[in-house]
Amino acid sequence: MNAFEYASPTSVDDAVSLLSDSWGETEVLAGGTDLLTLLKQGLTAPRLVVSLSNVKQLSGISKKGGSLEIGATTTLSELVANADVQEHFPALVTAANNIGSTQILNAGTVGGDLLQRPRCWYFRNGFGLFGTHDGEPLVPTGDNRYHAIFGNSGAAKFVNASSLAPGLIALGATLSVQGPGGAREVKASEFYSTPKSENDREYTLKPNEVLTGVSIPMQGLRNGTYEVRQRRGLDWPMVAASVAFEHGGGTVSDARIVLGHVAPVPWFAEKASKELGGKQPNDAALKSASEAAVADATPLSRNGYKVQQLRVAVRRAIEAALA
Amino acid sequence: MAKLAWPGPDRRKNIGARISRLDGPEKTTGTAKYSYDMNREGMLYAKLYQSPHAIAKVTAVDTSEAEAMPGVKGVYIEKDRRGEFPNITYAGDIICAIAATSEEIADEALTKVKVSYSDIGSPQMNDNDPSLISGRDQSKEQGDPDAGFGEADAVSEGTYGLACITHACLESHGQMAEFKDGELYVWPSTQNVSGYAGGLARAAELSADKIHVECQYMGGGFGSKFGADKWGSISTILSKQTAKPVKLMLERDQEHKVAGHRPSAFGTVKIGVKKDGTITAWDSDIWGSGGMGNFRMPPLPYVFTGLPNYRTLGRGIKVNRGAARAWRGPNHPQAALITMCALDDAAHAIGMDSLSFFKKNLHLTDRPEVYAEELDKAAEMIDWKGKWHPRGENTGGSMRSGLGLSIHTWGGGGGQSDCAVTINPDGSVVGRTGTQDLGTGTRTVQAIVLSDTLGLPVDKVRIEIGKNSLPASGASGGSTTVGGVSSSTRDAATQALNALLEKVAPDLGVEADKLEAWDGRIQEIGNPSKGMSWEQACSLLGGMAITKQGSKDTSDGTILTVSGVGGVGIADVTVDIETGMVTINEYAAVQDCGLIIDEKTCESQLYGGTIMGITYALYEETVYDPATGAMLNPDFEFYKIAGLADVGKIKVHLMRGPKYEDRGVVGIGEPAVISQGAAIANAVANAIGVRVPELPLTPDRVLDAISKGGVA
């Protein structure tokens, strides 16, 4: 870890004013559970770290209109303990609780979870976001067991690591962001993007913007998450699925199935969502939705098993939402 | 005179009881100081620079920019005996080191080191392809295997194996080194306190008598911490060079890359069986890798060494990864996995319940009776009768349960050990041994033996260990420590007691021969009314304490420790056949332990061993990029270790009774970790109906076996 300056402003405006407009010169610090390892391993070497811990307005959960507003620095523990979240958004509670570590839930924040960098072992061991050595890509012929099975035809083959993002996208959430030009809102479904160069990030947030919060409409959607994890705590899912849909007892409508840990971005399973819509959620419908979810998968040399796991995760996520 | 032989059950108060480890409070409150916690006035921190290339020649090392940094005080550059830069043979090989006034400065200085390389090559990382074999053949044959296969009603054939893993010690390797008045003081994390100094003599340019070693608490070694190692020499040299104390502890990634690997083993086994369960022949072809070093074929066929007809072949593959080191029960987990899985498949081939099949063939082992009793016990603990079903025959649905078993053996006889026991005129007692407590409970075991020998409560004696100035005791490897220290302590304590009895005899008017130490008193044997308190007795020593030295090879030749134990493991698992996830429901570990000194720490070995065994069965493996040879999981994130929620319910049982206990003391740290891989793999095969050939049993391997095996 290289030496850096540290600032702890008390307002979002001040925080934003300290941030550089190019990645890596400055970094935002929330709970630090990801940023500190990135710093220690030299994967980022900023001149300035801007902490959000004294920006009090960024923390907390409140109802506003028909939505639940969650501040970016709300901890994952606060999220899962919140009565409204528990009542309306089991998809998020399951995803966060599955992290299985009290320490990480207590320190990690909602914003940090959404903006954490990929866990790709090539990236984390110094081969860059695209995993190259002397200009040659290592991932296609290397050990890609935890890599992407969708959206992997380009240089980026890592998976987005956030467990909350698929649920938020399925629930139709909106993220709010503040930069030098003021505040803007962006749909969670449009927030992530696959980087085109080593220096890009995995989201559309700009280097001089701060994520301030998340707003989730409380529309009474049924929702659920299912993750396939090898260990019961302190591990990452191999695949995950979050679903949300309208279901009053008859047919399903407004279905959104979003997949996690299978692509460089949270992966909206469009075909599967359509398959489920307009149907009674019976065995046949669940089966056709889960088949549709994996139909276009393009596994790499060592991660074909994820296709099978994903089929199961989609079905079990829908079952969880119906339960 | 008090006898050296172990007392009978009626004369044991502490031996065999449930006693909590004596250093528990220090460890839980953090007052216990490990090597990492040792800080000396004016100390420096050293950090290692490692090669990113797996194969290369180092042509130049330029540390000038690093040395120019404020706070950088010392530089070490690795050279071989000819004074040349070493050839790099794996990614992580050590090239140089920097000592600085803070860890951060040392780290930053490493980024300024410039190393030039030539002849950068492509590494060989595949350890499971028999076409890559380069080592010499190791083979063994008994009887007439071909004739044996001719007699068989069925021949079962399978592929089995386990990946390379590391020792993953929670406390990494390293030491704190300090020169004072021309002598060297070191605080290493080591399994070998008495034998450590010699390894530093060259680096320190001192004879071993001027090198003072201390290790009071130790965070795990598992066979990887016997020597001073390169990093021990480096911190010594840097300390000498800078005239400052230097601490060098490996980082987690370094620990995985350079500090020890358990060799992999893979291969095929063919077994001939008759319908009644008689094994007629065995043929195995095994390959694997100990890195760039030699591969030693696991002892096959394992435990069933009386197999009449067998042929085994073992061959090594060179792989560009860090060196292999002994890993808890060296080669036995590999041998158990290969043997017990192949036998389980043979039982399946003739449609026989595995428990019956194993029991039928116990005459081929060294201790049929022991295994039979242990198998019955373990079967009862896991409810084998109620739960067992033929392989793959269980109710539908995605969750499939199964049982699997394995048996194992180990030596564990006591290693060389000396102990000095002093009885002071004020009644205080101390036992001194240059041994180490790796967390296994050595200190506690010695206190139990010492106190019981003198008829005192455990808290009335003190134990000093962990320094090479104390009477020498062997390295803690091969489960030899408990047998060694309990024998030497018993020997020294008995001699000291006898010297005391001689002093007391005239006062009591009873011959020394007829006296005993019991219940805090010296008394006529069996007659508390004719005696005096321990303190009174000791006061008769006047101004002179008694010190006696004892040894593992005891003063009168009495044998207190023996070698050779058998143990059994049975696993109960559930497999989600849709996701490939394996869940451990229960694991029963049954162990023959000889004379148990402390039931609690003995059980702890079985619990800990089982957790470690479940970990290599389900999770652990080193992963390398095939093109660069870089280790991709040098961490605890993707180098996965079981957590408490992952290990299910562990049930342990220690075999007791004269038949087991009269033999003497045996170490069981290693047998505790041998059977889990095989038992769990067999349970998974029983659950899903097909064999998953290789450990760890990760979901991708399980799903692969399921899809190839056509499981419905």
Ligand SMILES: Cc1cc2nc3c(=O)[nH]c(=O)nc-3n(C[C@H](O)[C@H](O)[C@H](O)COP(=O)(O)OP(=O)(O)OC[C@H]3O[C@@H](n4cnc5c(N)ncnc54)[C@H](O)[C@@H]3O)c2cc1C
């Ligand atoms: C062993 C382990 C297992 C884990 N398993 C899971 C898992 O299964 N699923 C999962 O989802 N997560 C998992 N996590 C990750 C954990 O949830 C994240 O590390 C945590 O949520 C990050 O939050 P933080 O507040 O600590 O972020 P920080 O480390 O502070 O920040 C993370 C990143 O986000 C940026 N950032 C943070 N907040 C803002 C903001 N408001 N505006 C702009 N930028 C910001 C930082 O600059 C940094 O790049 C695991 C972590 C560990 C160590």
